[in-house]
Amino acid sequence: MTQSKMQELRNRCVALQSAMDASRNSRTDDVWLHSSFKTFMRKYNELATDTQAVMKLAPPVDFYDLTKIPSAFDSVTIQQRIYYDEVYTNLLILRAFIEASGGLDEVEADNILNFLKSNLRKALFFEPEQEKVVQNAIESLLIGKGMQKGLAYDRETGRVKHAGKESVPDFVFKNEHMVLEVKLCNRQGKLAEIIDEMNADIVAYSTVYERVWFLIYDIGFIRDEDEIIKGLQQSERVKCAIVKH
Secondary structure: OOHHHHHHHHHHHHHHHHHHHHHHHHOOOOOOOOOOHHHHHHHHHHHHHHHHHHOOOOOOOOOOOHHHOOOHHHOOHHHHHHHHHHHHHHHHHHHHHHHHHHOHHHHHHHHHHHHHHHHHHHHOOOOOOOHHHHHHHHHHHHHHOOOOEOOOEEEOOOOEEEOOEEEOOOEEEHHHOEEEEEEEEOOOOHHHHHHHHHHHHHHHHOOOOOEEEEEEEEOOOOOOHHHHHHHHOOOOOEEEEEEEO
């Protein structure tokens, strides 16, 4: 079982999920909205079978005997909706299984952080005065990368309660079980405040998410990047990137 094969299976899951999302959202007032359920069922079966063939453990999903499934012309709309939703749910389970078993969620989480680290400076033409400006630039990059809000990521959602305090992460990537917190270091003495905030974030968000990633945008007040990164990354669950303006 190679990493490339697992990535291929994951990509097929993503493509099928996107196709099902597009189909369901294209004609919301159409009584035949879910009439393509059997086509998606067949594609899902192929994907689940290929996954089972390359993995030691069988995925915890259903398989469908298409000879016993009625066609769109032999079923009513509520049946079509039920079949469609069943396939979609099994597809989400299959994708999560592939990602977890192949370590792909961690790889993709790293890819997101590295992508932002490489491109964020180019997306900010002026020195930002507020963190929200940096957050907006990050969201623009994610959208440009083809990531859809509500599916690939969410922004300022998913409240976490810990020790009587509520925290709201800047970005949540559910597929990667990751939160991304954005910090702006734009004045003398701000770094100490940021480190305190990040330590509190780690404690809070680790109760819900597997990964707590940080991105610090520095205007010129951080001297030793390695010291900060090593101080934070005491666990594989925590990573930090620093981008210089």
